[in-house]
Amino acid sequence: MRRLTRWFEERIPVDHEVLRKAAREPLPVHMKTWISCLGGTPAMLFCILAVTGILLTFYYVPSPAQAYASVSNITFKVRMGWLIRGIHQGAAQLMIVTVLLHMIRVFFTRAYRKPRELNWMLGVALFLITLTFAFTGYSLIYDQLSYWATTIGTNMIAAVPLIGQPLLYLLRGGPDVNPNTLSRFYDFHIGVLPTMMTLLIVAHLALVRLHGVAPLPEDPRRETYPFFPDHMLRETIVGLLLLIALINFVMFFPPTVGAPATPGNTPGHIRPEWYFFPTYRWLKLTSLPVGIWGGILFVVGLFLWPFIDAVLERIAPRRNLWVIVGSAFFLMTIVFMLWEAIVG
Amino acid sequence: MSVITQKFLVGIMGLVLLGSIIATGYLDFQRRKKENVPHGSEASAPALPLSPELQSGLKIYEEFSCLACHGPGGKGGVHNFNSQSGQEVPPLNHVADGYTKPELIAKIQTGVPVEPKLDPNGPEPPLRMPGFKDMLSDAQLNDLIAYLISLKPKGEESGF
Numbered sequence: 001m002r003r004l005t006r007w008f009e010e011r012i013p014v015d016h017e018v019l020r021k022a023a024r025e026p027l028p029v030h031m032k033t034w035i036s037c038l039g040g041t042p043a044m045l046f047c048i049l050a051v052t053g054i055l056l057t058f059y060y061v062p063s064p065a066q067a068y069a070s071v072s073n074i075t076f077k078v079r080m081g082w083l084i085r086g087i088h089q090g091a092a093q094l095m096i097v098t099v100l101l102h103m104i105r106v107f108f109t110r111a112y113r114k115p116r117e118l119n120w121m122l123g124v125a126l127f128l129i130t131l132t133f134a135f136t137g138y139s140l141i142y143d144q145l146s147y148w149a150t151t152i153g154t155n156m157i158a159a160v161p162l163i164g165q166p167l168l169y170l171l172r173g174g175p176d177v178n179p180n181t182l183s184r185f186y187d188f189h190i191g192v193l194p195t196m197m198t199l200l201i202v203a204h205l206a207l208v209r210l211h212g213v214a215p216l217p218e219d220p221r222r223e224t225y226p227f228f229p230d231h232m233l234r235e236t237i238v239g240l241l242l243l244i245a246l247i248n249f250v251m252f253f254p255p256t257v258g259a260p261a262t263p264g265n266t267p268g269h270i271r272p273e274w275y276f277f278p279t280y281r282w283l284k285l286t287s288l289p290v291g292i293w294g295g296i297l298f299v300v301g302l303f304l305w306p307f308i309d310a311v312l313e314r315i316a317p318r319r320n321l322w323v324i325v326g327s328a329f330f331l332m333t334i335v336f337m338l339w340e341a342i343v344g
Numbered sequence: 345m346s347v348i349t350q351k352f353l354v355g356i357m358g359l360v361l362l363g364s365i366i367a368t369g370y371l372d373f374q375r376r377k378k379e380n381v382p383h384g385s386e387a388s389a390p391a392l393p394l395s396p397e398l399q400s401g402l403k404i405y406e407e408f409s410c411l412a413c414h415g416p417g418g419k420g421g422v423h424n425f426n427s428q429s430g431q432e433v434p435p436l437n438h439v440a441d442g443y444t445k446p447e448l449i450a451k452i453q454t455g456v457p458v459e460p461k462l463d464p465n466g467p468e469p470p471l472r473m474p475g476f477k478d479m480l481s482d483a484q485l486n487d488l489i490a491y492l493i494s495l496k497p498k499g500e501e502s503g504f
Contacts, residue, residue, distance in 0.1 A: 083372065229351075233351060233353075234350060240354065240361055241357060243361055244364055247364040251364070
């Protein structure tokens with residue numbers, strides 16, 4: 001064993017002391033809470049999604065004639081296919097939840113402030129990619145609901161000013177939802193988005209390491225603890241817990257498929273997945289142009305929030321406007337989501 | 345929570361995870377047994393649903409016993425002693441390459457009255473193709489030909 005280690009050490013000339021130091025990076029003691037593990041959780045879920053996603057591609061056929069049949073085949077015939085699909089579906093939903101919780105934590109601890117503005121923007125980009133992942137993945141099932149959700153979802157893109165029409169054409173591969181659309185969504189889902197996400201996660205983590213974890217405002221404690229093994233173990237526990245929960249959830253609630261997609265027959269009640277409920281309710285409350293502009297402003301505002309916060313701080317230094325704005329948006333999102341879920 | 349406790353928790357959770365995976369494997373086994381899922385049925389997705397024209401063509405292919413000699417999917421393989429076509433009834437899954445539509449119509453209508461012999465001094469090949477001139481309508485002929493052309497294995501289409 002020792003000879004093997006030496007063999008590798010000779011061929012990979014890296015100072016091991018540097019690696020050891022990097023692994024034992026000191027973290028502020030406030031990170032010892034379980035909620036602080038939320039940053040690493042989406043990364044772990046992404047790994048679970050990548051592995052289960054690769055397994056699903058072994059049987060999934062991205063053609064309109066066979067997509068539905070292949071999903072049904074995975075769900076009902078492929079050995080353990082229901083489990084893999086169920087974990088993939090569940091992990092995707094959990095990823096959205098954990099990314100949102102992580103963003104809420106970062107927001108309310110103001111960890112986005114100088115010099116970490118760029119990392120907040122990378123985080124927002126990762127959040128948007130996560131939602132795009134969910135949208136493209138849901139479309140691949142090719143049952144009635146997923147087909148019509150794709151049709152309506154992409155219709156909305158057309159209303160985006162300037163780039164709406166070309167973007168719609170790029171996504172659909174034509175003016176309407178057609179066989180090209182499924183191939184393109186599949187390409188995005190298994191190629192473009194994972195590449196973008198991997199690169200952004202690496203950049204996001206690199207910036208966290210370079211700046212160090214943001215200290216809590218008004219926390220006098222200066223003690224630290226090492227990332228490895230203390231924090232790493234905590235993250236592993238969370239990851240294992242999630243995986244166990246997912247497997248057991250799928251065991252009791254295995255995935256199903258709805259009626260196959262029928263392009264000429266619009267179902268009576270089309271609704272997106274729960275994570276788009278706030279947007280859907282917002283669009284129902286306003287006209288399409290107002291809804292789209294509102295959505296664009298929200299995304300731009302979210303991206304530039306660290307700078308907006310700095311301006312608000314300068315205008316009214318002691319008013320804590322960031323708490324008011326953040327809480328208002330948070331409450332509005334929850335209200336819209338519940339409203340759509342209950343009233344529909 | 346100390347590092348030792350955390351390590352202990354990781355170990356316990358690893359065991360729970362392993363137990364969960366074994367439980368799902370058992371559940372899967374039981375379900376497949378109960379629903380009588382045939383072994384290896386997951387090997388490929390269900391066959392592509394055929395268009396009405398191809399479905400009609402397939403029906404004619406089966407009803408007029410083309411299937412009996414040319415095999416399922418026109419893959420051939422039925423032995424025909426001393427016939428020039430490799431002593432087998434020729435497969436039909438490549439007719440799209442060797443015949444035009446009028447040639448196929450002519451072939452189906454007239455059949456092969458005399459099956460050419462591999463060894464001129466040998467016996468007559470036992471199987472020969474009958475003509476279907478008065479047995480198939482034009483529409484049926486069209487459907488059958490569409491079906492035969494569709495038998496060309498996927499991935500062998502020319503072009504990009």
